[in-house]
Amino acid sequence: MAMSEELLTDLYEFSMANGYYATLPHDQEAVFDVFYRNVPDNGSFVIAAGLAQVVEALQNFHFTDDDISYLRSLNLFSTGFLDYLANLKFSCTVRAIPEGTPVFPREPMLTVKGPLLQCQLLETFVLNILNHQSLIATKSRRICAAAEGRAVMEFGARRAQGPDASVFGARAAVIGGCTSTSNCLAAKKFGLQAAGTMAHSWIESYPDELTAFRAWAQVYPDSASLLVDTYDVLKSGVPNAIKVFRELRAAGHEPIGIRIDSGDLTQLATKARQMLDEAGFENAKITASNALDETVIQALLKEGAPLDNFGIGEKLITSSTSPVLSGVYKMAALKVDGQWQPKIKLSNSREKVTLPGDKMVYRLYRKDTPDQAFADVIALADEKLPEKLLAINADPLATDDEIELTDFVAKPLQLEVVGANASSIETDVMKLQASMKDQLAQLPKATQRLINPDVYQVYLTPKLFELQQRLIKEHHQKAQA
Amino acid sequence: MAMSEELLTDLYEFSMANGYYATLPHDQEAVFDVFYRNVPDNGSFVIAAGLAQVVEALQNFHFTDDDISYLRSLNLFSTGFLDYLANLKFSCTVRAIPEGTPVFPREPMLTVKGPLLQCQLLETFVLNILNHQSLIATKSRRICAAAEGRAVMEFGARRAQGPDASVFGARAAVIGGCTSTSNCLAAKKFGLQAAGTMAHSWIESYPDELTAFRAWAQVYPDSASLLVDTYDVLKSGVPNAIKVFRELRAAGHEPIGIRIDSGDLTQLATKARQMLDEAGFENAKITASNALDETVIQALLKEGAPLDNFGIGEKLITSSTSPVLSGVYKMAALKVDGQWQPKIKLSNSREKVTLPGDKMVYRLYRKDTPDQAFADVIALADEKLPEKLLAINADPLATDDEIELTDFVAKPLQLEVVGANASSIETDVMKLQASMKDQLAQLPKATQRLINPDVYQVYLTPKLFELQQRLIKEHHQKAQA
Known part of the structure; x- marks a missing residue:
């Protein structure tokens, strides 16, 4: 402004x-x-x-x-x-x-x-x-209420109605309860926590998913949060993430967790949670981020989806239902x-x-x-x-x-x-x-x-x-x- | 930006x-x-x-x-x-x-x-x-298509999602077919036609509606477009407007028309049109501006509402239905x-x-x-x-x-x-x-x-x-x- x-x-x-x-x-x-x-x-x-x-x-x-x-x-x-x-x-x-x-x-x-x-x-x-x-x-308050204390990250800059809508929208989203924003300009301007990990393009920039995850872990050994749905969450994403988490732990680092951005979040998160737990990564967080709002979050949590954090895009930054x-x-x-x-x-x-x-x-x-x-x-x-x-x-x-x-x-x-x-x-x-x-x-x-x-x-x-x-x-x- | x-x-x-x-x-x-x-x-x-x-x-x-x-x-x-x-x-x-x-x-x-x-x-x-x-x-194209060639003015600044949304939104609305915008900053920045008349507060600032209309006509004798719904469109607004239009014409000026911002637009515009025509103001335009979008405009025109121009607010500048x-x-x-x-x-x-x-x-x-x-x-x-x-x-x-x-x-x-x-x-x-x-x-x-x-x-x-x-x-x- x-x-x-x-x-x-x-x-x-x-x-x-x-x-x-x-x-x-x-x-x-x-x-x-x-x-x-x-x-x-x-x-x-x-x-x-x-x-x-x-x-x-x-x-x-x-x-x-x-x-x-x-x-x-x-x-x-x-x-x-x-x-x-x-x-x-x-x-x-x-x-x-x-x-x-x-x-x-x-x-x-x-x-x-x-x-x-x-x-x-x-x-x-x-x-x-x-x-x-x-x-x-107001929308942020609703979404954070549905998340029942879990961290809610504002991820909507690309779908906001113009630059100001993204920047002042991120500010308002944090007033309403969000813990952080992906928007660097908003974070800088208002002293907000900036958040985010990787996009599918990161995975596609390497010969295969495992190589991409390893490259990430090499650069960010203490903040590895891996996007697991580029090819197949359960057959490829989570197993590859666990491999890299093991390598990280062997080198003295603890991973942050995984993010799932598509598919049925309850089923995928439930199975991913099991796989992570069985591999000894009970503390690895699962973040969900696909077209979420308060209604979807309530439904997922009611079903018992083991989700730790939410990334919310267009439905928050435009208050799309209203x-x-x-x-x-x-x-x-x-x-x-x-x-x-x-x-x-x-x-x-x-x-x-x-x-x-x-x-x-x-x-x-x-x-x-x-x-x-x-x-x-x-x-x-x-x-x-x-x-x-x-x-x-x-x-x-x-x-x-x-x-x-x-x-x-x-x-x-x-x-x-x-x-x-x-x-x-x-x-x-x-x-x-x-x-x-x-x-x-x-x-x-x-x-x-x-x-x-x-x-x-x-x-x-x-x-x-x-x-x-x-x-x-x-x-x-x-x-x- | x-x-x-x-x-x-x-x-x-x-x-x-x-x-x-x-x-x-x-x-x-x-x-x-x-x-x-x-x-x-x-x-x-x-x-x-x-x-x-x-x-x-x-x-x-x-x-x-x-x-x-x-x-x-x-x-x-x-x-x-x-x-x-x-x-x-x-x-x-x-x-x-x-x-x-x-x-x-x-x-x-x-x-x-x-x-x-x-x-x-x-x-x-x-x-x-x-x-x-x-x-x-895209929304503007839809609304202008519904208006079938009538002038569509972008009036949404106060409900836009932040300053940029109003300014770049007005620009986009004109690309999509709007004739003008109420937003002075957008009009200045992009060389757009600026448009607008008066709000209800103008009427309330004078002892009565007739005095308010006369004050407007005194200041803008050649561009008098009067908002007629502050008290009662048909009993007060239109009769007062006609009085002032007659005074203007007697002084050698032609009025622009009236704007209706509430109530049933088809019934009010039909009756207002009759009253204006009977008073000899067949060229006075009727502008409608209450919560309009392409669906409402199509319905009004299908019913034969005699509307000449539309002012479109929040439903265009936020593309609220989508x-x-x-x-x-x-x-x-x-x-x-x-x-x-x-x-x-x-x-x-x-x-x-x-x-x-x-x-x-x-x-x-x-x-x-x-x-x-x-x-x-x-x-x-x-x-x-x-x-x-x-x-x-x-x-x-x-x-x-x-x-x-x-x-x-x-x-x-x-x-x-x-x-x-x-x-x-x-x-x-x-x-x-x-x-x-x-x-x-x-x-x-x-x-x-x-x-x-x-x-x-x-x-x-x-x-x-x-x-x-x-x-x-x-x-x-x-x-x-």
Whole structure:
């Protein structure tokens, strides 16, 4: 992302900003929220990721002369507006939920407050980055859950949707739980563990498989992990691997193991395990890597396939079964003549009606089990959460019954990350992974289930709910007038 | 892609290259092919895209000091190998099928010939770029075919899998037929038409919809395209748009039209069309943009929805119904002691057995209908296609019956793009789109069908087929020995 994020922007953002510049006070302030409505793969939450790249871009948000020349060449924008852009002093405040946090539908993942013109210009690239990385972190969490503690290596660079998708995708995959990536650029850029062994082309570059394995063992005597499926796993690959493992051991080295990249993994791994064990290589690991995802891994492990590690390619790096996180960026408030006005986007679909106003989201823990979260609450930013709360389910498809929430400790999820009071954010990817694991451990097990997870309740405070209902009513009255 | 393509490489490519360096002659030459086996969305072909970025990267392929330091820090590679990389003189020759060409399964899209070490290091990023852009160009071709000549705008930046996916995806979408993109960075970088109007936030920034429309018309009197679904399309959006269109016309301006982004597009567009026509705005265009892809567009048009333009978001920029093109990079030949040896990758699955040897692919045209292609042929690179050919179907699931091909003109599809005799490649994206349209017009209509397309035949020459069969037999004999 050495590219210009400032121009990674839909044309209409510039068209609108130019229009605001012409017709509204230039310092008119607004609040926008990023949130999503649907969870990939019918899960119950998303793992937030991408914030570090958003913050990095916003800390240096400016338009180059080249950007301005391009925008001028479109003959769409006023000179005044282009001058405004050229001299832009970025002055938005951004609050966001830290990376690695499980986030539920409708919760504001990120909130931008500042001049409407500037808020508008951030929409496209903020969504691009958060949608992409959160999508991949979410998929990674699912795959790692299926792997039940076994190492999961991210191997998808060649099938990622472009260079950035491979690099930032690998970052997100590690936030979501992967132990390593095959992608050297990602490993270098983010300090990740790089992983990988050999391809079939290595085997084909030597007269036969045994010679190829011996050549590998000669170069990497202490890290020999051999790909055994070039010709025939059980007749050729594993027997040749065992020969070379014996030679290695005789020379004082211990082999790592084998990798199987095709065929029926349960049958092949079971037989290979027997052969390795019988030859005295009980510690040699078996890695599987053929078109795997959480569903396949669960099925293999349920069958008892003796697999130690997984290498995951295209199905992780593209989240192929659910390749889009449809996060949106919606106006929540606008300051008009010095007064904040909450804003709502209506729709015929209950699900698409937005939550108005500047908001804060809290995770609620029981006072007596302070490490177990039981619900989240979305409130207005300027209200203090009372000790006892009559809350309304945030799910627009749930009934409007009130529920009494009491005896809880509320932890605010958003932090200020850009602005005068900004906290510095965690950028160490392994620490983000550790934080994700801690937070997962605080959620009910049933909501982490990969298939048909239990719904984790997200509530609205009465104030927020009443504000939303009032705005809906006002719009309907206006429409009938 | 200002990032270092040289490190956008799976670790195992470096591990293998380091191993080759230690155990094989450093100038040992090889041939690798890029090809794919399965077409996204069950289509019959892929539109090749991404070559310009591959060539650009290869023309300047080198490792920086920083890259070398990183690789050294892994403690995996010999000093000799790291010095080789630091002083690498890239010397591979690359032949490829030009962008915009329809390419069928198993055809070599790109062929690299040169030192094995260097060939190996290109695998990851060459596949990343070709797989991604060809995937999106292919999806774009499908969506544009469904739109039957109506303008299709690429609107997906916010849901693309990272910044590059949005920028190179927009490029690929235009190669595949889109008229424009909302992505300013892509438009600037590749000289594409930028497109877009307003979001709902524009409407919400003014006291009411009519005021918002008037403000827009004031700023853009000659390009007023109004988003009419913020509150209610038929009761509010279209009547307000018509009011503003009348005011514009009275002031000597003609409006562009309206955009509908939610609701039932057929019903809303039909009624909106009536209202616009009755008000005298027969030329006002209706653009639709809600979660569209080729299937939805076909359904809407079949119902007679009066839509003039389409804006396509996430379903194009991620190819969401089929988000992976699984192109592979396989060794086809290796020069051992001065002699080229054809190489094959075996598998228990017929589909996965590779085509050995340095190859060339030809598109065949009938002599009497020189603008109609009827089949492709894959041959060995050093054989001259005879005038009459007993060919074997390249589809490993087809029978091995020979078919006589005669009275054809054969056009080679690959060009040398990197090397001593390299042709300069077309990089003008609109010219690539024009070339794609020309080449589509040469293919049978039935093979372009979006659902259940007819199979377009790809044949092997007898020499290539016999070589493949001989190598399979030799491997089986060796395995039994």
